[in-house]
Amino acid sequence: GASALALRPASVSLVTSRNAAPFHAAQSYRRAALVLWHWAALRRAAMRLLWRCALVHSVALHSGGVNALHPSGVKIFYDPRHATHSNAKGHPETPRRVDDCRRALEKTDATWQYLKQARTDAEESVRRVHSNQHISRVKKASKFYRFGRTRLAVDTYAKRGSHQTMLRAQSLWLDAVDHASIQNELAVALSRPPGHHASRHVADGFCLYNFAAGAAAYALDVLGKDWVALLDFDVHHGNGVAAYADEEARVMYASAHQAPLWPNTGDDPSDQGLLGNRLNACVKRGADAVEFCGAWDRCLKFVADRVSGSNGLLVVSAGFDALLEDPLAQCRLRPQDYVRIGRATKDAAETLGVPVVLGLEGGYSTKVGDAFAHSIRPWLGDDADLVEVEAAPKLARRVEVCESNQLPEPGALRCVSTKHGPLTIATTSDGAAYALQKRLPPYGLATRFYGDFDGQVRTIKDRGSGTKFYVDSGDVRGPWCPAILPKRCAAGVPLHIRHRRDSSLAVR
C-alpha cells in the first residue's frame, strides 16, 4: 500500500508536466482530481489499518479469555449444489430440509466451509462400502442425457447429475473426518439426501450411497484409526450401516430408533449382529425425550464399554425425525431436547478422548433446522441453561375439527383444513366419520390422493405399499406392505385415529 502511495502521484505529475495544458480550467480540474485521489488513498490505508487491528484483537480474544466459553467450536461443511438432486414432487426428502438447516445454523457461532468441488478420492471412498454394480447403476441413471428420474427403490430416485451430487455429499463427510482428526472441533457434514439405509448393493429409503459407512471406512483404511463407532439418533434404524457393521469388525453400530417402524429391521433389542458389534436401542411409538435420550445413553455406553485406546472416531448419523412434527414417525421430541443428546455425545467423546463427526441423515418436518442448531450448542459452550429433559405431557386434548355439513359423503374421503392443519376425514357407508392423519405410513404418501377408501370394510389402502388400515382402529388388515418387500414387512403401525363426538368431529 505504502509503495503504491509513493509511486502513483509521481507518475501522475509526470503526465501533467509533459502535457502542458493550454487552459487554466483544465489545470485546476486535474489538480482537484489529484487531491481527491490522495484523499481516497489515505482513507483506504486507514481502513486497512483499522481492520488489521480488529483482526488481531479478535484472534487474541478467541485464543485467550473467551476460550472458557468456547471449549472447542464447530465447523460446518456444506455444498450449496445439493439441490441438483431432487425427488419427485410431494416427496418428503426435499432440498428445503437442508436450506432450513443452513438458515438455522448460520445464526450460531459455527464456522463454515463451502465445498468447491468433489474430492478426487470421494468415489474410491464410496467404492469401499458399495459394489461396482450398484455404483454403475447410479452412474447410469445420472448420465447427462437422462431426462426425468430413475427409480432405484420404491421411494428412492436418481436423476441427471445425482452421482456427482452424491460424491460431493460424501466429500463433505470426508472433509469433516479430516478436520475433526486434526482440530479439536466438532465437524459437521450438512449433506442430503440421507445415507444410512443404503447398503452394499441397494439404494433404499431415499439413500443412494451410505456416507456414514464411507466416512468410517476412510477413517480406518486411510487415516489408520483403530476403531470407529457409528452412532445413529435418526428415528429409523439405519439398516445400511448395520449391514456394513456386520462385515467390518473394527466398527460398532449403535442406533436409537423407533420400533416397529420402517424399515422394520433392528427391532430386537437382544440382537447384536453377526459380529456382536451392534446395539438396537429401540423406543416405542409415541416415545418422548426421556425415553429417547435414555436409548441414546445406552448407545453411548455400549460404545464406551467396548472400545480401547484413543485412536478412534465417533461418526454420528444425526437424523431429526424423532421430532413430534415429523410426518414419517411417531416420537415426540421437541427441538430443545436435542441439546441433551449433543451434551451426552460430547461428554462421551471427551471421556474416550476421540473426535466427533456429525452428519445429517433424516428429518422431514419444518423444525429440523431448529433441532440441528440445538444439537451443536454444547460444542459452542452455549448449553449452560441445559436442564434434564422432562416427560412430555400426555396427549389428552380434545379439539373441534369440523362441522357436520363439512363431512364427506358416505364411503368418501375429504381433506378438511382446520386450525390445527389439514386432516383427512373418512365417512364409512353407515355414516360414521373418522379423522385421519394426512399422510399414510410407511412412506408418508398423502392420505387424500394415495389412499383408496373402502366405506364398507372401513379400510384405507395405501397405493404405494398396498397395505390396508382400518380407519376406526388403525390396525392393519391383511399383510403389511405386501407390494414392496413381504419378508421385511412384519409389524403394523397404526394410523392416528380421531374420534367422533356429537354432531361435530373431535380429535384426541
Ligand SMILES: [Zn+2]
Ligand atoms: Zn429417518
